Amino acid sequence: MKIRSLMAACLFGMVVATPLTAMADDAGDYPNRAVRIIVPYPAGGSTDILTRLLAQGLTQRWGQPVVVENRGGASGIIGNEAAARAEPDGYTLLMNGSGPHVVNISLFDKLPYHPVKDFVPIVLGMTIPLLMVAPADAPYSDVKSFIAWAKENPNKANYCSIGPGSPSHLAGELFKSMSGLTHLTHVPYKGSGPAIIDTIGGTCDMMFDAALSSGPQVKNGKMKLLAIGTAQRDPSWPDTPTVAESGLPGFSAYTWSGLIAPAGVPPAIVKKIQDAANVVLRSPEVKDALQKQGAQAGGGTSEELGKFVDSEIAKWAKVIKDSNITVN
Secondary structure, three states: OHHHHHHHHHHHHHHHOOHHHHHHOOOOOOOOOOEEEEEOOOOOOHHHHHHHHHHHHHHHHHOOOEEEEEOOOHHHHHHHHHHHOOOOOOOEEEEEEHHHHHHHHHHOOOOOOOOOOOEEEEEEEEEEEEEEEEEOOOOOOOHHHHHHHHHHOOOOOEEEEOOOOOHHHHHHHHHHHHHOOOOOEEEEOOOHHHHHHHHHHOOOOOEEEEHHHHHHHHHOOOEEEEEEOOOOOOOOOOOOOEOOOOOOOOOOOEEEEEEEEEOOOOHHHHHHHHHHHHHHHOOHHHHHHHHHOOOEEEEOOHHHHHHHHHHHHHHHHHHHHHHOOOOO
16 A cells, blocks of 8 residues: 555656656655765864764764765855855755854855855854964953953054954954954964964963863963853853953854755755754754864754854944945
8 A cells, every 4th residue: 555655646746747847846766866965165173073073973874975075265256155055955064154154144245155045054053263462461251351451552452353344353343343452453374273373472462262172272261262252151161251241231242153055955855954953953962072072062943043143244244334344
C-alpha cells in the first residue's frame, strides 16, 4: 500500500506541478546529495571555523557530505553574490557575517545582492562580543573613567578600528555618539593585527575588537579590558561589565554569523536545515569549541533570525548615515 501510494503521489506531481511547485511541496528525502556552505571569507577565520564545525555535525546527522567553500574578497560581496545566484534547492547555503549581511547595504551604493530580498534566513550561527580594550598602562580602567579622561584631553583622545566600515569602526562611532565624545578621533588600520600592536604600544587610546583577536592580549596582560560590547555580560568575562551597564544604556555591538539560503528555498527544507543546525549548535562539543574562539553558539528559528537581521540593518544604517561613513 505504501509503495502504491508513493507512486500515485509521484505521478500526480508530474502531471499537475510546475518544476518550482514540485520542488516546494516538502523536504522529501532532502538531502540526497552533497550540500555546500559558502563562507564569504578566507579559511581560518571565526566564521570559517563555525561553518566547518556545523558542516561536520550536519554530515553526521544526514549521512550526506556537507562541504565548505571559501569565497572571500570584496568585503564579502563575492561570496554573497555566488550564493544569491545559486539554485534555490537547499543544496547551496551561505554562512554570512554581520558585515556582508547588514552593513554592506548601507556602506555601498550598489550591491549585486540584497540581504533580505535575495535570501531566506535559517538560523543564527554564533555571536562574538566586541571587547572595549585599551593599553595596559592607560590611566583609565572602565568606561566612565575613559570618558572622563577623553573629555580632559580633547586634542589627544582617539579610538582605533580594524578598518573603515568594519564592526570595530561602527562600534566606535556608536560609542562616540552615545557618550557625547564628538571630538574622539578615529584612526583606521588595515586589520586587527596592526591595530592591536598600536593599542599595546599606546598609540591607540581605545579600540573595539573581536574577542577572538584581542582576548588573548587581555589575558596575557598586554591590554586592558574596559567593557564588553554585547547587551548582556559574556560568560567568558563574567566579571566585566557591559558598555550598557557602564553608563550607556542601550549600547550593543558585536559580530555574528548566520546561516542563510537563496530566496525561494522551500520552507520545509529551511525547517529541516534549521532543526538539524540547532541540534549541532547546541551540542556540548560545538559550544565548547566556539567558546574557545571567544564566541557563543547561536540557534533559534528562521523567523527570529529574520527579525534580528531587520533590526541590525536599521541600527547600523543610522550609525553609518549619522557618522557619514563611506567606503566607495
